[in-house]
Amino acid sequence: MNKTLEYYLEKYTGHNEFRTGQKEIITDVLEGKSCLGILPTGSGKSLCYQLPARVLNGLVVVVSPLISLMIDQVKQLKAEGFREAVALNSFLDYTEKQQVYHNLDQYKLVYVSPEMLQNPYFLQRLRKQSISLFVVDEAHCISQWGHEFRPDYLKLDTVIQDIGNPPVLALSATATPDVQKDIIKQLNCEQMVKHIHPMDRDNIAFVVKTVESDKYKLDYIAALLHSYQVPTMIYFSSRKWTEQAAEILRTHVPNLRIAFYHGGMEQTDRILIQQQFMNDQLDVICCTSAFGMGINKKNVRLVVHYHLPTQVESFIQEVGRAGRDGEASVNLLLSNENDQLLPKQLIETELPTHGQITMLMDYLRHLVESKELTIDESLVSTQFQFNETQWRFLKYQLEVHGMIKEDRLVQISSSDRKAIVNDIHLLVDKRKKLKLAKLTDLINWIHDKGCRRERLFLPFQEQVRPAKFQCCDHCGFSFEEWNPTITNKRITSDNWEDMLQSLFFQGEHHEKQTS
């Protein structure tokens, strides 16, 4: 490569300067080094693999957690004139998938889900390609989702090995040192070069408001929305509550456009609500944690937590959706003494109980003894009352321990079986303890008397920048002194070209340079 990186940047994106962190990562990647890149949101993380994809020979595989993210990225790349990118997922029908499988060598960039990387046929095709780089986008998902919710995230190390150990690039905006360590461990990439940038946000003020009971929370929010009609996100931990709260707030503040959003909604409704919020056609979203990843709205001024997330990591991610344009923004957490009940319940139901595990293992022994080696998964789930996550967690553990291979039971000795039951019991206890400790960290932060910004970020980075505007309720923040900038865009022009332009970009929720 004789040309400078700046030459390629200019050639492919039209920009003449790299943003913070990009150049170092791209340089390492082009030299074949594996990297962990923690870059703030909006710093253009995707350029770190999209530029190498154009320069390097061979295929770049990008693991992405959401189909909507893959589709957005491919759409944007095609709009920039890069046609050798494709998103491979269940949105494609059989023939389309076959097309991609058979023409893999014609692409430079393929986006896939971790689940898709368990498809034996796809893996077989992938092995025949020369893979120049293996990317894990939103890499914190490995740590936050992999252990229980989406175990295929923990199988990526095997995939990497299987396709010939290409260099690995793991990217995330918010990964605490614990999560960073976990990412490196799970990917089995001890030699990763770290490019860690601080994740504190100097334009967000932190406020905790303690109320006597939950019913005062909505009153407080309604009063706040009366005074501040700014783009607002309100986080709940229950789908039902997002709907009820939206309804109640609509009657309290009828001049605001308020909607709800959660994972149980129809796909088309989700897309519609998301796009309306992006385009300032909605003012307030009552949502669960389903609303967030990949949403890059710049002018969110207020993020409210009605319920408590289960861990500080999620809290930081959700808080970070405010003030992406750098303007003064506020995070408000509404608290009362029952805060921990709901997150505790969520942690409990994520993992199976000892009793369930023991009964399942007895049942499996019985199956093997009667020479029945296939498992009827839906029967098992109903019989032992596993939810989806619990069963997936257990199935993965049984695979790890060699009791299930290629969906079939394996005959093992009874002493081995006892050891495995014991192992899984210990693991469940360890995971629950870890998760409860993370919840306790967050609850301690609520009751801490120190500076909120410092106490939130200092455990994760060496220094916390001083607040650009107001800091927090412990450093003298008051809503009276908060004058949020209003930037809601509307179609105001009479010019048909402007109107067409804004219509065209409805629903585009990526920045131009994220690339």
Next chain:
DNA sequence: TTAGGGTTAGGGTTAGGGTTATAGCCGGTGCGTTTCT
């Protein structure tokens, strides 16, 4: 002759009232699912 209104019977759904038992909170995040290359 046809369009459109009215009637009727039968099946299914929902709202609302009455009764009884008992808990208080009842829960989040998404991918894949087809084929013999």
